[in-house]
Amino acid sequence: xxxxxxxxxSLERIRREIDRIDDDILGLIAKRLDIVDRVRAYxxxxxxxxxxxxxxxxxxxxxxxxxxxxxxxxDLCFRIWRALISAxxxxxxxxxxxxxxxxxxxxxxxxLLREYFGAxxxxxxxGEAVAFEALAQNPGDLAAVAIDGPWAKAWLEGHAGPxxxxxxxxxxxxxxxxxxxxxxxxxxxxxxxxxxxxLTDGQLPRDFTPQPLWQMKVRALQLTSLPxxxxxxxxxxxxxxxxxxSLALSVLGRYPSPIELRT
Numbered sequence: 001x002x003x004x005x006x007x008x009x010s011l012e013r014i015r016r017e018i019d020r021i022d023d024d025i026l027g028l029i030a031k032r033l034d035i036v037d038r039v040r041a042y043x044x045x046x047x048x049x050x051x052x053x054x055x056x057x058x059x060x061x062x063x064x065x066x067x068x069x070x071x072x073x074x075d076l077c078f079r080i081w082r083a084l085i086s087a088x089x090x091x092x093x094x095x096x097x098x099x100x101x102x103x104x105x106x107x108x109x110x111x112l113l114r115e116y117f118g119a120x121x122x123x124x125x126x127g128e129a130v131a132f133e134a135l136a137q138n139p140g141d142l143a144a145v146a147i148d149g150p151w152a153k154a155w156l157e158g159h160a161g162p163x164x165x166x167x168x169x170x171x172x173x174x175x176x177x178x179x180x181x182x183x184x185x186x187x188x189x190x191x192x193x194x195x196x197x198x199l200t201d202g203q204l205p206r207d208f209t210p211q212p213l214w215q216m217k218v219r220a221l222q223l224t225s226l227p228x229x230x231x232x233x234x235x236x237x238x239x240x241x242x243x244x245x246s247l248a249l250s251v252l253g254r255y256p257s258p259i260e261l262r263t
Contacts (some may be wrong), residue, residue: 029084032088033084033087033088033091036091036092037091040053040092043092051139051140052139052141052184052185053089053090053092053093053095053140054089054140054142054186055186055189056166056186056188056189056255056256057188057190057191058189059085059256060171060193060256062081062085063077063078063081063082063259064191064193064259066081067259074172074261075172075261078171078259079115082115082116083118086116086119086120087118089118090118090119090120093140094120094121095120095121095141096121096122096123096138096141096142097113097117097120097121097122097123097141097142098123098124098125098131098132098134098135098141098142098143098144099122099124099125099128099131099143099145100124100126100127100128100130100145100149101124101125101126102127102149103124103131103144103149104122104124106146108179109144109146109179110122112179112180113144113169115169116169116170116171120142127154128145128151128154128155128159129154129157130159131143131145132155132159132160132161132163132183133159133160135160135163135184136159136162136163140185141184141185142166142182142184143160143163143182143183143184144169144180144182144183145180145181145183146179146180147168147177147178147179147180147181147218147223148216148218150219151181151218152199152218152219152221153219155183155252156199156250160183162185163184164183164184164188164251164253164254165181165183165252165253165254165255166182166183166184166188166253167181167182167184167255167256168182168195168258170258171258171259172258172259173261174260174261176213177216181197183253188254188255190229191256191257193256194227194228194229194254194255194257195213195226195227195228195256195257196225196226196227196228196230196237196251196254197224197225197226197251197252197253197254198223198226198237198249198250198251198252199221199222199223199249199250199252200221200222200247200248200249200250201220201246201248202222202246202247204222204224204240205244208236208240210227210228210236211227212224212225213225213226213227223252227257229254230251230254231251232249232251
């Protein structure tokens with residue numbers, strides 16, 4: 001009977017190689033976090049201490065580029081780099097996420113926020129209007145709402161000030177509709193794959209171009225996501241507003257499109 005061949009390398013040798021790789025990874029993470037100090041110094045000189053450390057466009061480009069390489073499963077790549085991005089963001093400045101007490105009572109909401117923003121502090125308020133007012137007074141903070149929650153009236157009444165939707169969660173999307181809207185002061189930046197969110201008193205015309213990515217009712221209003229980085233001051237939204245005044249169209253914000261995961 002033939003004897004089984006001895007393995008060409010020992011388990012201990014393989015483990016030592018894993019340890020060396022772990023040490024290299026740790027060293028690179030430390031270098032990445034050290035660079036954040038240079039980023040912070042630059043922003044302080046050019047934007048001031050009150051500027052938001054959140055950069056949704058830049059963060060989305062990083063995640064898309066790495067996930068598109070396909071070397072690591074998308075969900076693992078997302079978790080690793082979101083943890084790094086969140087740590088780097090909080091190293092620049094603390095970030096609080098404002099929301100209603102009812103919103104934060106949802107375990108799903110808290111899980112999605114933690115997955116994306118890491119250890120950012122949650123600050124709950126009696127309702128969406130108060131949460132928006134707190135956000136308006138703190139340029140470095142964020143506010144989060146459930147997409148189907150009672151937020152639209154408070155936003156239309158101006159409680160959020162100039163803040164707009166800067167992102168949706170989850171960012172790795174397996175469903176057509178997002179679960180959460182993220183409001184903030186960060187400037188919108190084109191990434192090449194963006195969406196514009198509009199709120200209207202009624203549905204958009206059926207022949208309107210571009211065709212919506214998704215639509216849903218928010219109380220008595222219509223929430224619509226349009227593909228592209230659109231402005232209410234330019235075609236096609238300015239033409240829509242002028243020819244359909246009864247829609248009372250409001251642009252909620254522009255943000256990077258989530259990455260669609262095939263299930």
